[in-house]
Amino acid sequence: MNQGKVKFFNDDKGFGFIKDSASNQEYFVHVSALIDEIRENDEVTYELKEGKKGMNAVNVQLA
Structure with a gap:
């Protein structure tokens, strides 16, 4: 699992963006x-999956 904000x-x-x-x-x-x-500004954990325009965050949950 990746961590980010x-x-x-x-x-x-x-939609939005997560910074690793x-x-x-x-x-x-x-x-x-x-x-x-x-x-x-929430701290989250997530997985990455290939999307149409690059990697997308999936299975995003609060850390």
Whole structure:
């Protein structure tokens, strides 16, 4: 499991970005990939899955 922090999340549009704690890379996250509700600055754990435009965060839950 990867760990990171929610950099941005828009509830209305249902997507956002997570910044990885180890690599500082940012990953797209869609509301359909959430286990828990998330907000900006939440600490989360997640897995990565190849998406149409690169790696996406999936199975996202609060740390």
